[in-house]
Amino acid sequence: MSFPDNFLWGGATAANQYEGGWQEGGRGIAVHDLITDGTKDEPRRIYCRNDQGEETTIQMGECVPFGYRGVLKEEYYYPSHQATDFYHHYKEDIALMGEMGFKTYRLSISWTRIFPNGDDEEPNEDGLIFYDHVIDELRKYNIEPLVTILHFDMPLNLATKYGGWIDRKLIDFYLKFAKTLFVRWKDKVKYWITVNEINVLGGYWTLGLASNNRKKGSHSNQGETPLEDAGIKFQSIHHMLVASAMANKIAREINPKFMLGTMCALSGIYPATCHPDDVFGAYEFRRKALMFSDVTCRGYYPNYAQAIFDEYGFKLKMEPDDEKWLRENTSDYLAFSYYRTTAYDRFSPNTTTTGGQQASPNPYLEKTPWGWPIDPEGLRFVLNELYDRYQKPLFIVENGMGNDDIIKEDGIHDTYRIAYLRDHIKEMKKAVEIDKVNLLGYTTWGCIDIVSAGTGEMKKRYGFVYVDLDDKGYGSLKRIKKDSFNWYKKVIATNGEDLD
Ligand code: BG6
Numbered sequence: 001m002s003f004p005d006n007f008l009w010g011g012a013t014a015a016n017q018y019e020g021g022w023q024e025g026g027r028g029i030a031v032h033d034l035i036t037d038g039t040k041d042e043p044r045r046i047y048c049r050n051d052q053g054e055e056t057t058i059q060m061g062e063c064v065p066f067g068y069r070g071v072l073k074e075e076y077y078y079p080s081h082q083a084t085d086f087y088h089h090y091k092e093d094i095a096l097m098g099e100m101g102f103k104t105y106r107l108s109i110s111w112t113r114i115f116p117n118g119d120d121e122e123p124n125e126d127g128l129i130f131y132d133h134v135i136d137e138l139r140k141y142n143i144e145p146l147v148t149i150l151h152f153d154m155p156l157n158l159a160t161k162y163g164g165w166i167d168r169k170l171i172d173f174y175l176k177f178a179k180t181l182f183v184r185w186k187d188k189v190k191y192w193i194t195v196n197e198i199n200v201l202g203g204y205w206t207l208g209l210a211s212n213n214r215k216k217g218s219h220s221n222q223g224e225t226p227l228e229d230a231g232i233k234f235q236s237i238h239h240m241l242v243a244s245a246m247a248n249k250i251a252r253e254i255n256p257k258f259m260l261g262t263m264c265a266l267s268g269i270y271p272a273t274c275h276p277d278d279v280f281g282a283y284e285f286r287r288k289a290l291m292f293s294d295v296t297c298r299g300y301y302p303n304y305a306q307a308i309f310d311e312y313g314f315k316l317k318m319e320p321d322d323e324k325w326l327r328e329n330t331s332d333y334l335a336f337s338y339y340r341t342t343a344y345d346r347f348s349p350n351t352t353t354t355g356g357q358q359a360s361p362n363p364y365l366e367k368t369p370w371g372w373p374i375d376p377e378g379l380r381f382v383l384n385e386l387y388d389r390y391q392k393p394l395f396i397v398e399n400g401m402g403n404d405d406i407i408k409e410d411g412i413h414d415t416y417r418i419a420y421l422r423d424h425i426k427e428m429k430k431a432v433e434i435d436k437v438n439l440l441g442y443t444t445w446g447c448i449d450i451v452s453a454g455t456g457e458m459k460k461r462y463g464f465v466y467v468d469l470d471d472k473g474y475g476s477l478k479r480i481k482k483d484s485f486n487w488y489k490k491v492i493a494t495n496g497e498d499l500d
Contacts, residue, residue, distance in 0.1 A: 002433035002496065008144060008440055009492040011097065011447020011464070012106035012397055014151040014196065016080050018450040019110060021087030025126040028116025030080075031154040031205045034070035035060065037077045037456040037471060040370055044456040046070045046204065060454070063211035063229055064204040069160045077472050079451040079458070084467040085477050086448075090134050092479060093448050096465050098141030100485060101492040105143050106397055106443045107134065108151035108196065111177055118155030118173050119162075123180045135188050145189045146397070146443065148263070149178050149247070151196035152453060154208045164208020165236035168319075171243040178247040182254045190259055192251065193335050193397065194244035197265040198237060199292035203229070207236045230312035241295050242322050245329035252329075259440075262296040263335040263397060264289065266386065268378040272345035272360055282344035290389070297334055297390040299327040333440060334390055337398030338424075341365070341378035368420075370402050370460055376423035383431040383439065393438045399424055400445035402452060402460035405482060412466050412482040421484070422499045429496055444488070448479065464488050 016032040031046070038044035045057045048068035055071075058064055072078065086093060097105050111118060113127035138145050154164060162169055178194070201207050211229050244262045251258045269286045271278035287304050294302040300323065301316075309316060345360035365373040379399070386394055401420040405412050421444060431437040446462030449469075454460075458471050464485040469475035490498055 002429050005495070006103075007495060008104040008146070008191075008395075008442070009496075010102040010104035010106065010143070010146070010441065010443045011100075012146075012443040012445055013086070013447065013450050014108040014148065014453070015086075015110040015113075016083070016108070016152050017446075017453055018083050018086045018107075018448070020081060020083040020085040022081040024087060025113065025130055026116060026124045027110060027127060028112035028118075029156045030110070030112045031070055031156055031159055031208060032080050032152060033078060034072060034156070035078065035080065035205060035456065037079050039457060039471075040455050040460075044454075047073050047076070058204060060205055061203045063209045063213065063232075064159070065212055066210050068210075070156065070204065079456050079473065082469075082473055084448065084450050084458075084469060087130070089477065089479070091137060093465075094134070094137045094141060094143070096448065096479065096481075096485075097138075097143060100447075100464065100489045102141070102143045102447075103492070104146050104191070104441055104443060105138055105447075106146040106148060106193075108148035108153070109181060111150065111153045112155045114180060115155065115173070115177055118158035118177075119169075123177075128180070128184055132184075135185060139188065144191065145185075146191040146193070146395075146441075147181065147185070147189050148193040148196050149181060150174070150194065152201075152206050154204075154206060159204065159208030159210075162208075163210050164204070165239050166207075166209060166232050168239055170208075171239055171246065174240075174243045175246055175250065178243075179250050179254075182247075182251045182258070186255045190257065191395075192258060192260050193263045194247050194260065195240055196263050197337060198240055198244070198262055198296070199289050200265045201237060201240070202233050207233065209233065209236060231314035234309065234312070234314055235317060237292070238316060238318075238322075241292070242319075242325050244296065245325040248329040248331070249325075259332045261331045261333045261335040261395065262293075263337070264293045264296075266290075266293065266336040266382055267339050268341035268375070268382045268385075270341055270343050270362065270378075272343040272362075275346060277346040278344060281346050285344045293334055293336070293386070293390070295326055296331045297392055299330045301326075331392065333393040333395055334386060335395040335397045336382075336386065337445070338379050338382055338396060339399065339445075340372045341375040341381075342373065368401050369404060370455075372402070374401070374420060374423075376420075376427045379424050380427040380431045380435070383428065383437045384435050387431075387435075387437040393440050395440040396428065396442045398445040399442070400462040402446075402462055404459045405461050405466055407466065407480070412480060414482045414484045417462075417482070417484045418487050421488070425491065425496060425499055
């Protein structure tokens with residue numbers, strides 16, 4: 001058998017895309033509650049207003065202009081408000097996860113459900129009780145909760161009052177939030193992720209940042225940032241890295257058995273050709289992503305970090321103890337997302353990307369309907385790359401294919417999703433069996449359909465379970481098993497041996 005007996009098979013979601021119940025149980029408003037729906041061609045937007053009543057809009061990845069704040073407009077649809085309503089369906093959904101035999105389920109905690117304003121003195125007990133119920137329900141089915149503390153979640157009040165993560169006070173607010181969770185679930189949760197995809201965060205929606213640069217932002221959630229905004233982004237992410245390290249220390253004092261990781265988006269990158277400029281360009285491009293996992297896994301900024309900062313004319317500001325915090329409180333494992341690979345082409349290098357995820361398409365790979373190249377072998381490549389580099393256990397906490405599923409009279413035949421996952425699991429298996437990579441588990445993304453983060457669509461579905469809801473929020477929310485449901489159930493039951 002290639003996968004260890006305790007291999008953690010499961011699925012993953014995030015509160016901002018799944019939970020809903022946005023005004024229930026005392027939950028406060030987060031910036032993601034102000035993001036409209038979109039499509040793959042029509043960017044999601046945040047409407048903003050200043051004190052004079054003037055309005056403007058920003059896209060995901062952009063900063064809010066100084067003096068403006070995000071507002072809700074009645075005429076628009078905001079997908080996070082209801083999302084796919086885990087808030088009211090958690091029992092039914094967890095039963096479905098249990099039926100599939102999940103060993104783990106990765107969920108994120110809504111910051112504003114616990115601290116509605118982010119800077120409240122006391123946590124909101126109703127919010128904690130909701131997650132108590134979720135965690136107890138998971139335990140009922142022997143499903144190990146894997147908790148992401150922060151997944152694309154920015155309390156609106158912290159963005160408005162402090163300007164987001166550029167202010168170091170955010171470190172304290174985050175630590176209070178994290179500590180509340182560690183203490184509450186010290187005997188019920190073992191696996192933690194301090195921050196989701198820390199290397200691709202940017203702008204108002206994930207960092208709460210303001211700036212007067214009005215260059216076009218990214219349509220995707222992969223953090224394309226105007227050159228001039230890269231500095232505040234790096235500085236803010238530095239604050240988050242320090243916060244993560246401090247959270248690790250607090251967590252270990254509460255329960256030394258906790259497993260703590262910070263998560264990075266580490267879909268792979270190849271050179272477009274064997275031209276040395278493409279090869280070294282790809283190498284440099286990859287470092288823009290690896291720089292962050294270098295900090296969380298090794299405990300310090302790598303030698304090449306300064307070259308990246310120089311590219312953006314940025315000088316990192318460190319407090320005297322920051323380096324010590326980072327050095328002494330590294331992650332126990334590296335959690336990462338993997339969806340695709342891209343190719344670096346010297347003729348069209350994307351110099352404004354500070355997260356290191358956007359580059360040219362690869363002509364050798366098929367694409368999903370949303371244009372994401374499908375590259376199972378790339379997963380084996382990345383698993384080896386990361387394990388060679390860090391020699392720490394790895395955890396694939398997101399992988400999957402977004403597709404528009406069609407309901408037929410005799411069911412939902414998502415053969416394309418089964419093929420995608422099967423091919424990726426085969427390569428993951430080779431990495432474990434042949435290359436001896438230490439892999440803790442695998443959680444597929446959006447195991448029950450959720451709203452797409454990048455486009456805000458419902459029809460970009462990832463799940464084994466279909467949720468009856470359309471792009472404008474109409475539908476019964478009924479859960480329907482797709483063909484992939486029984487397929488994944490069999491994969492888990494055979495510990496990855498039967499993939500047919
Ligand atoms: C990851 C995020 O970047 O990609 C998820 O952590 C997101 O929140 C996922 O949903 C897939 O992206 P999308 O845009 O298809 O939802």
